[in-house]
Amino acid sequence: MSSLRILVGVKRVIDSAVKVRVNSAQTGVETANVKHSMNPFDEIAVEEALRLREKHGADTVKEIVVLSCGPAKAQETLRTALAMGADRSIHVKTDDALEPLSVAKLLTKVVGADKPDHVLLGKHAIVDDAHQTGQMLAGLLNWPQATFASKVDVNGRTLEVVREVDGGLETVSAALPAIVTTVMRLIEPRYASLPNIMKAKKKPLTTVTPADLGVEIRSRLQTLKVVEPPKRQGGKVLASVDELLDKLRNEAKVL
Amino acid sequence: MAGDKLCLAIDASGKLNAVSADDVKHFAEAGIRVLADSEIGPPHNADMFGRYAGDARVALAPTSTAQVSQVLSYCNERQIGVVVQGGNTGVPGGALCQRGEVLLCLSDMKKVRHVDPVAGVLVADAGCVLADLDDHVQQLGYIMPLDLGSRRRCMIGGNVSTSAGGLRYLRYGSMHGNVLGVEAVLPDGRILDALFTLKKDTSGYDVKQLFIGAEGTLGVVTAVAIALAPKPQATQLAVLGLGAFDKIEQAFVRARQGLGEILSAFEFWDRRCDEIVVESMHYPSLLKSAHEFYVLIETRGSLMRHDAEKMSAFLDALHADGLVDESCVLSAPDAMDAAWMFRSNMAAAHARRGCMYVYDFSLPSQHKPSLLGAVKGHLSSLGLYGAADSPVLDVTIFGHIGDDNIHLQVIAREFGGAVEAAIEPWIYSWVGSHGGSVAAEHGLGAHKGQFLKYSKSAAVIDTMKDLKRLLDPRGIMNPGKHICQA
Numbered sequence: 001m002s003s004l005r006i007l008v009g010v011k012r013v014i015d016s017a018v019k020v021r022v023n024s025a026q027t028g029v030e031t032a033n034v035k036h037s038m039n040p041f042d043e044i045a046v047e048e049a050l051r052l053r054e055k056h057g058a059d060t061v062k063e064i065v066v067l068s069c070g071p072a073k074a075q076e077t078l079r080t081a082l083a084m085g086a087d088r089s090i091h092v093k094t095d096d097a098l099e100p101l102s103v104a105k106l107l108t109k110v111v112g113a114d115k116p117d118h119v120l121l122g123k124h125a126i127v128d129d130a131h132q133t134g135q136m137l138a139g140l141l142n143w144p145q146a147t148f149a150s151k152v153d154v155n156g157r158t159l160e161v162v163r164e165v166d167g168g169l170e171t172v173s174a175a176l177p178a179i180v181t182t183v184m185r186l187i188e189p190r191y192a193s194l195p196n197i198m199k200a201k202k203k204p205l206t207t208v209t210p211a212d213l214g215v216e217i218r219s220r221l222q223t224l225k226v227v228e229p230p231k232r233q234g235g236k237v238l239a240s241v242d243e244l245l246d247k248l249r250n251e252a253k254v255l
Numbered sequence: 256m257a258g259d260k261l262c263l264a265i266d267a268s269g270k271l272n273a274v275s276a277d278d279v280k281h282f283a284e285a286g287i288r289v290l291a292d293s294e295i296g297p298p299h300n301a302d303m304f305g306r307y308a309g310d311a312r313v314a315l316a317p318t319s320t321a322q323v324s325q326v327l328s329y330c331n332e333r334q335i336g337v338v339v340q341g342g343n344t345g346v347p348g349g350a351l352c353q354r355g356e357v358l359l360c361l362s363d364m365k366k367v368r369h370v371d372p373v374a375g376v377l378v379a380d381a382g383c384v385l386a387d388l389d390d391h392v393q394q395l396g397y398i399m400p401l402d403l404g405s406r407r408r409c410m411i412g413g414n415v416s417t418s419a420g421g422l423r424y425l426r427y428g429s430m431h432g433n434v435l436g437v438e439a440v441l442p443d444g445r446i447l448d449a450l451f452t453l454k455k456d457t458s459g460y461d462v463k464q465l466f467i468g469a470e471g472t473l474g475v476v477t478a479v480a481i482a483l484a485p486k487p488q489a490t491q492l493a494v495l496g497l498g499a500f501d502k503i504e505q506a507f508v509r510a511r512q513g514l515g516e517i518l519s520a521f522e523f524w525d526r527r528c529d530e531i532v533v534e535s536m537h538y539p540s541l542l543k544s545a546h547e548f549y550v551l552i553e554t555r556g557s558l559m560r561h562d563a564e565k566m567s568a569f570l571d572a573l574h575a576d577g578l579v580d581e582s583c584v585l586s587a588p589d590a591m592d593a594a595w596m597f598r599s600n601m602a603a604a605h606a607r608r609g610c611m612y613v614y615d616f617s618l619p620s621q622h623k624p625s626l627l628g629a630v631k632g633h634l635s636s637l638g639l640y641g642a643a644d645s646p647v648l649d650v651t652i653f654g655h656i657g658d659d660n661i662h663l664q665v666i667a668r669e670f671g672g673a674v675e676a677a678i679e680p681w682i683y684s685w686v687g688s689h690g691g692s693v694a695a696e697h698g699l700g701a702h703k704g705q706f707l708k709y710s711k712s713a714a715v716i717d718t719m720k721d722l723k724r725l726l727d728p729r730g731i732m733n734p735g736k737h738i739c740q741a
Contacts, residue, residue, distance in 0.1 A: 017559035033590035
């Protein structure tokens with residue numbers, strides 16, 4: 001089996017357990033002072049890479065590199081991935097707001113320099129739910145993509161991926177190098193043990209800037225307003241069909 | 256002898272011998288470390304807020320219970336006073352030498368003897384620093400059941416001897432509940448091994464309880480067995496801004512109901528406290544606007560999602576009912592640390608502003624709201640507060656409101672004089688007559704023993720004195736302080 005290098009993209013997001021609140025300016029959610037952690041789908045992606053290595057051996061999966069784009073605190077997330085078992089990390093440092101296209105462009109440059117055989121990404125980040133970065137990256141690199149993967153396996157230079165689709169499960173194969181984006185099913189990401197957290201501090205962490213990579217970060221989207229969804233109203237028990245028709249016509253206005 | 260009345264006055268300080276050079280020689284020959292003069296300084300002879308002064312001339316640092324026993328035997332024989340000192344972070348100056356006593360420093364007795372990871376029990380020497388013990392047990396998935404602002408300096412022996420309260424009393428309870436066993440040396444040198452490590456033991460008088468809160472007056476605590484608390488998996492803080500004192504109490508009742516078992520701290524402070532911390536410590540205020548009162552709530556649990564849900568519902572209801580004017584939730588570790596730093600350094604911030612008189616009262620609910628007004632009114636009526644050039648600069652309250660415990664601060668331009676005479680004993684009398692305790696968690700220390708009568712009956716005080724006479728007939732332990740003043 002030829003040896004592979006896997007690149008996994010991870011993102012620091014508001015922790016999934018936090019109850020987010022819209023900020024007073026209605027421009028976004030409150031991020032100050034709330035707990036942040038690795039995007040849950042990215043945890044799965046890291047875990048997938050680690051399991052591929054455990055299954056096929058270190059000769060086949062010779063290196064797992066993690067990457068994150070973002071401000072200084074993104075390094076916390078990279079350290080978590082290193083503590084889970086990744087070998088080295090790359091921090092693309094920027095304080096600018098990053099849209100999926102910008103991230104895809106940054107990743108394109110890193111892939112060009114680092115030449116991994118396989119890129120694993122979470123299918124979306126729970127911040128904006130965009131589901132775009134993996135697909136845009138595949139487009140920019142002209143690589144095959146297998147999205148919404150619940151199972152990944154490698155056989156020589158071919159990936160076999162089980163995808164979750166509306167009709168059920170679809171199995172596809174793709175030639176490496178390829179992009180895979182992961183869903184939440186089936187595998188539990190491992191916890192980083194205290195000894196591994198200590199070891200992670202010694203693993204390499206390289207910092208680069210978008211300028212180093214020759215990428216200009218531009219925002220093409222402007223958020224106009226962010227509001228909370230309307231509070232859920234209780235259900236009503238109706239007395240007759242006439243009442244139902246009346247409500248559908250006059251209150252819900254669907255007839 | 257039977258029939259003889261044990262009639263030593265409870266205050267033996269007049270009869271004791273000051274420690275001498277010969278005594279120092281004896282200790283050195285016995286292999287007990289004697290601190291050099293250059294080693295004895297402000298950490299030993301001043302309290303944290305500069306109100307009291309000690310003048311220890313001879314300080315010993317034993318390394319074992321056996322050595323402590325030797326020291327006490329000798330001092331009992333020669334009628335030399337002994338003051339025990341741990342981190343010397345006690346607020347009312349109970350660990351200061353003021354009458355020519357020997358200072359017994361336990362800082363060299365700092366071994367962790369044993370941790371039982373299944374039962375969650377720690378046995379440690381009295382000189383172990385609280386923060387070090389916390390770090391140690393965290394590796395096993397536990398935390399110490401108490402936390403104080405002075406955690407990096409205070410020692411567990413002192414925590415036991417002062418029955419320390421602190422920031423998490425609300426959740427983990429008092430030292431009387433968490434201490435499972437004590438090893439102490441009695442004033443005559445006998446070693447009392449009451450180091451039991453099991454949680455349930457109803458067999459005879461619970462002797463260890465005497466030492467919890469005894470402030471070194473009944474013997475030297477040399478080791479402690481303490482029940483640990485499980486390390487929380489999920490922690491979050493909420494900061495509230497409120498307009499009136501009674502809203503704090505309503506918020507507390509709702510917190511107890513709505514947050515229930517995950518509630519772990521409920522602290523409050525007033526507007527002036529907030530300003531003083533911002534001015535003296537240069538920490539930013541935790542909320543965007545200024546409020547009459549602030550509340551800091553902490554929850555600890557085992558599932559973040561569950562706790563976040565409860566907190567969200569609790570805060571929504573407070574806002575909907577107009578009980579709070581502003582709130583924020585903190586779950587990022589550095590934000591939570593900053594909030595606790597703000598609250599923990601409140602006393603230190605006051606001490607920087609001026610000469611701080613700090614009082615520590617428990618008061619029943621119906622009387623808490625009137626404390627601040629009563630003190631300000633009293634001081635104003637004597638012309639000591641209210642004008643720009645008044646001798647009293649500030650009067651503030653903050654504390655563990657969830658435990659009915661309020662700290663009252665009176666900041667004066669200097670210690671002593673008219674201000675001190677105006678506050679004491681007036682404030683103790685006020686608190687006593689309103690059903691409160693004159694010392695909720697700080698203890699009696701160097702001079703509060705004389706005010707004990709305002710919250711304890713004569714019969715209770717007499718029983719305390721009987722116990723003191725029984726265990727320390729020569730009155731060598733912490734003479735002239737504590738119950739000796741009552």
